[in-house]
Amino acid sequence: MTPLLFRGSEKMKKVFYFGCIFYFFIGTIHVFFGSLTPYLLSSYEKGPGELSSLIFFQFIGFLTGVLLSPILVRKKGYGAVLTMGLLLMIGALLLGLLVPGWTILVVAGFFLGSGAGSLETTAGAYVISMANSAKRISIMEVFFGLGALLFPLLILLTVTEETWHYVFLFQVGALTFFLMLWLTFMNKLPRGQMAAPIQDMKKPSLLFDRGNRMIVVLMICFAFFYAGIETNFANFLPSIMLEKGGDNWGLFAVSTFWTAIVIGRTVIARKADQLHPLRFLKLSAALMIVLLAVFALATHIAAQLILIFFIGLCAAGMFPIALTASALMIENAIDEATSYFIAAASLGGACLSFLIGFSLEWAGAASAVFVFAFLAVLLFAAAIQMNRSRKKETIPTQPPAMKADR
Known part of the structure; x- marks a missing residue:
């Protein structure tokens, strides 16, 4: 059932635009602590292992x-x-700003992640329920990428050891201003427009639906491994570059990665309805394996930055295409499928951060990058199995792009 929120008038279309801004802020939150890594580790006298705990609790x-x-x-x-x-999110940032201590920062990270997770799931499920959902979710992911790109660039150009605390204050101000705009807009909507949806009480959970169980499991595995790569690669990239000798190139490398994400998702947004999603996922995962393996061995800064750019291009379209395809494969439970997919992604980002942080601290940058390459192998295997599973039955044909390879 398409939410009332997206039907009808031009005013309702504005909710989609607000959704794009929601995703922009979610993008900044995803790289918030990663972008501040040099200042956090220096100010709190912590190492990559402690950074892993912060990222873990955020996810x-x-x-x-x-x-x-x-x-x-x-x-x-x-x-x-x-x-x-x-x-x-505003409360969590104020907590991290006003109350000193590493433990408080970890607690603030938890609540910051909670706010971002609720925003991403709710807005994402709305958009997937709309017509041209693959295109729309790709556009929103472009804004996510823009947030993740511009935030570290802003840090790189403006922040010093003495001023990094003001980043919290700046983010609080931006979110507060947007909250005021959002509340003003909501007050102009008709009564009941943002009310809870009518639920079908007879609909069983996907976890107990034998017909969809295999797709749900594969969808969860894919999201788990993808987020383990994308988010942790961005968060640990400054530390990886530091280990590989690029002392002053960490934040620039993060910006390079997210520039590639934005470019890739912009292209995907224009071509989403023409893609074969499962073939696209397999090809992207295979290329990522090769690029990560080469990056692990690369020693020249220029080569590393070029490889980071192409890794970002490979990662760019995988999340929106996989999210949309998975939800449409289970079209009678889009909200639940979306929730499981994003939940698996957040769990992957959290759990795998420990593995990557451990390998970086005890075996060096090359080892950590090879862990990413291994995760890409698992991602490729999940995409292959998803394709095999869908060959046994027909995928719903809402957009032409949502057809499995045959």
């Missing part, structure tokens, strides 16, 4: 927000969940 918070948001939407409505997500 556990993200997972919590993802899993709770469908429940909260049913009880409170769409608008309330989106508003609560913004308020939670």
Whole structure:
């Protein structure tokens, strides 16, 4: 059922535009601590292992927000969940800014992730329910990439050892201003427009649906391994570049990665309806394996930056295409499928951060990058199995792009 939120008038289309800004802020949150890595490690006298714990709890918070948001939407409505997500992020940033201590920062990271997770799941499920969903979700992911790109660039150009605390204040100000715009817009909507959806109480959970169980498991595995690569690669890239001798190139490398993500997702947004999704996922994963293996061995800074750019291009379209394809494969439970996919992604980002942080601290940068390459192998295997599974039955044909290879 298409949410009322996206039907009808031009005013309703503005909700999609707000969704793009939501995703922009989510992008900045995903790289928030990673971009501040040099300042955090120096100020708190911590190492990559402690950074892993911070990233882990941020993604556990993200997972919590993802899993709770469908429940909260049913009880409170769409608008309330989106508003609560913004308020939670603002409160978490203020906590990290005003209360000193590494433990408090980790707690703030948890709540920051919770707010971002609730926003991403709610907005993403709306858009997937719309016509041309592959194109629309790709556009929103472009804004996600822009946020993740521009934030580290801003840090690189403006922040010093003495001023990095003001990044928290700047983010609080931007989110507060957007919250005011969002509340003003919501007040102009008709009564009930942002209310909870009508639920079909007879619909079983996907976890107990034998017909869709294999697709759900493969979808979860794919999202788990993908987020383990994309998010952790961006977060650990400054430390990896530092280990590989690029002392002053860490944030520039992160910006290079997210520039490639933005470019790739912009192209995907224009061509999404023409793609064969499972073939695209297999090809992207295979190329990523090769590029990561070469990057692990590369020693020249220029070569490393070029490889980072192409790794970003390979990663760019995988999440929006896989998310849309998975949800449409299970078209009678789009909200639940979206929640599982994003939850698995947040869990992958959290759990695999420990593995990568451990390998970086104890075996060096090359070892950590080879861990990413191994995850890409698992990603490739999941894409192949998804294709084999869908050959046994027909994928819903809402857009032409949502057909499996045959």
